[in-house]
Structures are given as structure tokens and as C-alpha cells.
Amino acid sequence: MSKGITSRKEDYSQWYNELVSKADLAEHSAVRGCMVIKPYGYAIWEKMQAALDKKFKDTGHSNAYFPLFIPKSFFTKEASHVEGFAKECAVVTHYRLKDDGTGNIVVDEDAKLEEELIVRPTSETIIWNTYRGWIESYRDLPILVNQWANVVRWEMRTRLFLRTAEFLWQEGHTAHATAEEAIAETEQMLDVYADFAENWMAVPVVKGKKTETERFAGALDTYCIEALMQDGKALQAGTSHFLGQNFAKAFDVKFTSKEGKQEYVWATSWGVSTRLMGALIMAHSDDAGLVLPPKLAPIQVVIVPIYKTDEERAEIVELVDQVVAECKQKDITVKFDDRDSYRPGFKFAEWELKGVPLRITIGARDLKNGLVELARRDNQSKESVSKEGLSQRIEILLDEIQHAIYEKALKFRTDNITLVNSYDEFKEVLEGKGGFISAHWDGTAETEKRIKEETKATIRCIPLDNKLEEGQCILTGKPSTQRVLFARAY
């Protein structure tokens, strides 16, 4: 295996592409914009899914499944929604192929659909059409449902995990009797996402609200978590929307309240996607390859043996069997790399590239003295430790690594939030180190748009924990009551 990945400094974008490919995470498929998620990459996604799914269930949600296809007429019922998605949707128009008589397989024009079907880019419309049948009275509320599914948005410029025509995600869709309850749900799910990002992915995030311009098509309010990548660009890692009564009105979903009145139902939706894989990769990895937080690593510990004789090998295997058994008790995943067709140096490089958090080298010579070597992936540090109590040491180290990766990313994020008070300063930081820029803004869509056009920076969010302070918009000089976070973003 030749590592040979471009360094981040040289070309960050190229580094990312090569890393995704060489670490066996994903690849482009023969279908434009669609990716193949390879087993190693998918194993990470499965760990993400399992952790998130547990959080959803712990907060009272159930999973369900709704159709892949959405009739065009549904799609157009909520005006801003269709405007947001119409330009990038895959359309099914026929339901059969046929042989044209010369052996060519062509679309059968006799099998044209009466109404075109849209491959779901998101499922609010089909789900709210369904909820109409589920909701009669306040007793049927709340509905707390989540769906794990594939969705399609016909992106023209795609990048593996970050922006693909088809991607995997979960979308929660809840229905409530009051606006307050729906807003509380929206905020709760934002907290769930932030907790997952920070405590599982080890990626610190800013919780905030989107400006009107950046809201989800059909939402009254879009909450988001925003992460910072090593190249100083921001990445929206998850969103939670308060949809008001927009979809209930579009699909005529009413309920009888406790007071006996007919009212429209209040809605939320919230989602994270395989995009999180991109965030995970870009937040922590280095020029030698992936760096995975132990909680999401498919392989948490790899053991590489070094020996010459069969006797030496037998001694090593004896220790390995014991360590693997002890680790299994602790739910730690250990791989014993006993391939004899590869040298240790090759194996070191391979597992480094694949981001295994902890490597144990068991050399026959050291073992005679009761010692083995532990090497951390995150900071490359090594220690020689006694074989006694090895699994305890592993457990402690994995925990330390999880925290260290988070702390490192947090320090980077903290170092890269810059307060600026003028447009010149703003542009200087943006062209320099990038990162989040905290600046005053006059609150208008016009200013937001002009800044975006001139600098490619967008308002990532209005942080939820913002302090109010008087100031002047960096572009227009108009009065402002709080700073917002700008950045160039993925």
C-alpha cells in the first residue's frame, strides 16, 4: 500500500478526495453524482446510525417508512417548498422498458405515467399527506416519527459525502398540538444533534438559527449546528426546522383540540445525513490519513505482531487471545492483523491511513520482558507498557483519545473565531486564516446577499447563546444588536 496522499497544506481538497478513496470509505459510481459507500466507510456510518437512533428512541421517537416517490401535485402544494427543490429533482415518467424490435431496449412510451413522480428530496409532503389520516383529535398528538432513508437532490457539482445526488439520511417529522410544543421539539432535536457531534464525532459545534435567506424551504425557523473544518471553512452538520402550520395547511391536517375546536397541526422536521462522514473526516484527519474518534471507529485497536519463530508467534498469540477476550467484555473492538504476507511497516501505514485509534505492537523480544508497545493514532505518541493489565490501559487510553481529539478540534475552533468590526478586516480574515467571523450585520437580506456575492461568505448562524451588544453593520454601518457568525462553507 502506497500512502502517497497529498498534504493538506499542498491541496486540502485533493487531500480529502485521496483520503476518502485510499482509506476505502467511498468512491464515485458510474451514475453521475451518486456514490458507492464502501464497507469500511459504511461501518462508520452504521456506528453513527446506531448512536443517533438510540438518542431518537430515548427521546420518544419511533421509526417508520414512507414512499420513495412523491406525486408531482403534492410537491407543489407548499409554495416555498417546491421553489426550493424543483430545480434539482429526479423525475420518474415511465414504468416500463421494451425491446424496440431491433434488440435495443428503450423506454416504452405506452407506459407513461399519468402524473410524474418525484424521487423524494425530503419527505414533508408525502408524510403530511399521510398524517392527515392519522390525526383526528389532540389525543393523536404528538406524532414523533423518524425515517432512515435515501434521498435525491440533483446537484451539479458533487463531492463524496459532502454533496452527492443521492445521499443517506434520517428525517424526523413530528406533529404537535401547539406551537410551543413544536418549538420545544425543534430545540430538543438540535441538542440531540449537538450532543452527538461533540460527544461521539468529537466535533465541536455552534448551535444557532439560520437567517431567513438560509432557511429550509417551508420552515418558519431553521436551527442548525455548524462545525469548522481544518481549512477554515464551515460545514452545516445538522438542521432542525420549526415548520409552523405550513404543511398542515397545505395538506389540510387539522385536529380537534381539548376545547373542541378544529385547529391546524404544528410541525417540525430535522435531519442529518452521510454529510456527517465528510465532517468527521475533515475535522480530525491528518497527512498520514484518517483520525477516527474511538466511539465511531469500526476497529478501535489493532494488534500487529513481530516475530521470527513459531515459538515466538505462539507466545504472542497467547497474549492476543487473552487481550481480545478481555476487550470483548468491555465492548472494545480489536483486530489482530496476523497476515503473514505483509511486513509490520506496511501494516502500520495501512492502519494509520484507516484511522484506527490505537495500535499495539507485540514484539517477541519485548514480550520476553513482559512489555508491549502502544501507539496512539491521534498524537502519534508511543508508550511501552506491561502486558499485565493491558486491557485496562487500552480502555483508559481510548477514553483519553476520544477527549483529546475533541479538545484539539475545540482549540482549533476557538482559535478560529475572529471578532471583526469593519468590512476590510472581515475580508482580510476571510482571505487569511478563514474560520468563523463574528461581526455585526444590519439584519437585512440585501446586505447578506451583497456580502455573499462579494466574498462568498454566508451567515452560518445567529448563535443561540449570543450576547446582545450594540454595534454597526460591517457593510452598511447601520445599527445592529448582536453579532452573527460568517464563514465560507461547504
Next chain:
Amino acid sequence: MSKGITSRKEDYSQWYNELVSKADLAEHSAVRGCMVIKPYGYAIWEKMQAALDKKFKDTGHSNAYFPLFIPKSFFTKEASHVEGFAKECAVVTHYRLKDDGTGNIVVDEDAKLEEELIVRPTSETIIWNTYRGWIESYRDLPILVNQWANVVRWEMRTRLFLRTAEFLWQEGHTAHATAEEAIAETEQMLDVYADFAENWMAVPVVKGKKTETERFAGALDTYCIEALMQDGKALQAGTSHFLGQNFAKAFDVKFTSKEGKQEYVWATSWGVSTRLMGALIMAHSDDAGLVLPPKLAPIQVVIVPIYKTDEERAEIVELVDQVVAECKQKDITVKFDDRDSYRPGFKFAEWELKGVPLRITIGARDLKNGLVELARRDNQSKESVSKEGLSQRIEILLDEIQHAIYEKALKFRTDNITLVNSYDEFKEVLEGKGGFISAHWDGTAETEKRIKEETKATIRCIPLDNKLEEGQCILTGKPSTQRVLFARAY
């Protein structure tokens, strides 16, 4: 809740439809042929997925994800494959909608795809096109990959779970260096499916091979498990295909063997789908509703309290808390139905309809004597037991129920395999009790076809454990060496 479902005797098909709807398992969506799987139904499917996924991983497989769309040209590369699926596939032809200027949203003809995309009905073609890039030498083999996904087959006559235009499934796709290894994999996965059907779903199955006519489009051999429903119709519950080198040849996937020769790769594929939900429902349920085997029941035990005073309630809750905690230790899912807006009788009927295996009624009066009532869903038997050691009794009973449900289904299946030696007898049994009919067949597709046309019965399989015996084809009288299983089927 009014149960009011049609009895099986009255109209089996109607009974099924009502049961699926009233037990909150699934419903028809607004999209022709596509279903909505409701939370309670999906919870059962999730339990199936978890059990199957563990079995796949225990046999060395990893999950991955491949594109939803397949270019038309791929689809047509394996001749029998396209013939099998071309007539029922959803075709994407455009990637954008637009406003036509009058406010109508229409397909944008400027956004026509150069090549149509087929929504996958199964993924052999896109996967084997991908495997070409993954395989160079024998060292890259075997590839043991599974995918959980949605697929679309444009069925004209649909029924919830049993036959829907979109369904959920898993599809395993493996690549091997030799035919022997691929056949061993095909057989191994059939055993995995049979084990799951019998030990989790409590549905006995016959393992067998399909006749040439009934094979998967592109397979050299299709293995299957066949189950028997209560109305005497068979249901194919899972298939495992030996694909030979068909897809390797169609997509030019070769490897360098140990001997240094270039050879085509050997393939298998295998799948089960949400159809299993239909099998589960139809195999065990009765006129009062669902009967679920404990291993797949989302709620394994429901507790219904009966009390008048707050003091009585408090005593019950104390016991419930203890039982729930003890059951959690044993991984038993208990629901305490403490809704005070419904009477006990209503709750009994509801949980009966939803197939909860065990109901505990805790009445304040009995509790004074230290007693509670246990009611089994499967055979309606009740017992009054001491509150001491309740969780131990629950554990034993759930195990007994799991076995009892299987034994009942096995007895039904055994009673409904009929050996016949003439075509008259064959038709008589078919019109009578139905079930599997074991009969001699001359081995030709013509005979198979004629029997199907005349009786609607198909050859479900040639059982793997078949004894060879001389006989005469029931239709043509030609010599035959073994019996095969006929049935009308779902």
C-alpha cells in the same frame, strides 16, 4: 377500538388486509403500489433486520451502499436479467421541474437525461460494474457484501407487504474465486434464512431449489425457502442465487488466480424483504388479531392494571416498577398500559389485536392475595401466579410461547403436505385443502407450464432433502426420479 375484523374462514384475504390496517402495521400510500410502514409495523421489521444483520456479520459479511439508480445500458448487459425486469421498472428521464410561466409546475424538457436511469429493482448490474474496480487478484476475493435498501418493481396488482411497487430488503452480493466456493456461500445463506425463519419468525420452511422456469433472471441456480400460510397457499420467503460467471462476464470482472491465470469471478446474490412481514402475519395470526413470536414482538409483555383507589394504584405501580426493572435485566420489553382514559376490556382487545405475546393483569383485589394473572396470546390460556418470581415465570413463558407458535405452524405444515399420484387427485387436493402437494413431474418446462395454466399451481421447489424414488409424472405419465412440491402461492 372496534376490533371487528373479518374472520379467516369468511374471507382470508379480507382478514389479512384488515389486520394489517387495524393492527397499525402498514397502509397504502397516495403513490400507486407504494406502502407506508407504520411505526408498529416498522418496529417488527427493525427486529427482523437486527437479527438478520447479526447473522450476516457472524458469517463474515459487511454492509455497504450502492446507488439507487442504474444506467439503462448496464441494465441491458445481462440478457436474461433485463428480460426479467424490463417490464416493471420505474424510469427516471428528467432531473428538473420548472414553472411553465402560468404557475404550473411541469417537467423541464431542457433537463432531459442523456441516458435514462432505472430505479433499481435489484442491484447485480451496478454492483458488478463496481466490483470490476475492486478485484484484481485472488487476494481480493472473496468479497462478502450486503446492502439494506429500497427497491422498486412496478407491480400492477399490489398487496401490503406481499407485493408492493417499492419494498425494503437486503441483498447480499458476493464474489468468489471458484464455483465451489460460490455454491457453498449460496447454500450457507439459504441456511441462514431458514434458521431465521424457523427460530425467530417461528415459521417452518422447506429448503429447496427452483426449477429453471422459476429461477432468478440471471442465475444458474436459485435456492429458496418456502413457507405455508394458513389458507393453504405457499409463500416464497427468501432466495439465494448461484449466479455462476454471468455477471462477471457481462461486466468483465476478472481476477488473476494463484496460478497466474486470468479468470472470470464467480457470484452469488441472496435476499429477503418486507415480504417476510406478510409471511409472519399470515402464518400465525387468528381472528382476534396478530400473533407475534416473542423474539420479534416490539412489546413482549403488556401490563394492565385494575384498581379503584389511589392506594390500590400505588400498590400496583410498586410491583410494576419491580417487574419492569427485572425484565429489563433480562432484555424483555414490557409496556405498562396505565392510560386512565380506557377501560381494561378495551386494552385487552387492543393488545390482543396487536399480538403482544403475554398480558399481565394486575388487579388490586388479587394482589392482596399476592396473585396476578398471566394470559398468553397464542393459545389464550390464563394462569394465576404469585407475584414472587414473576419475571422468572415471564421469561419461561415467553420461551414456551416462541416454541409453541413454531410447533403449531409445523403441525399445520406437516398436515398439509399431501402426496398424490394422479392429476385428478392433484386437482382435488388443490381445490380442497390446498397446501403443498408432493408429486412426480417429468422435469420439463412444458409440463410445468401446462399444470400452472390449468390449475394455477406452480412448482415451489425441489426439496434439498428429497429422497430419490421412481415414479410417473402426474400429467404426462413420463418417468420421474423424485417428487417436487407444488402449491398455489403468494
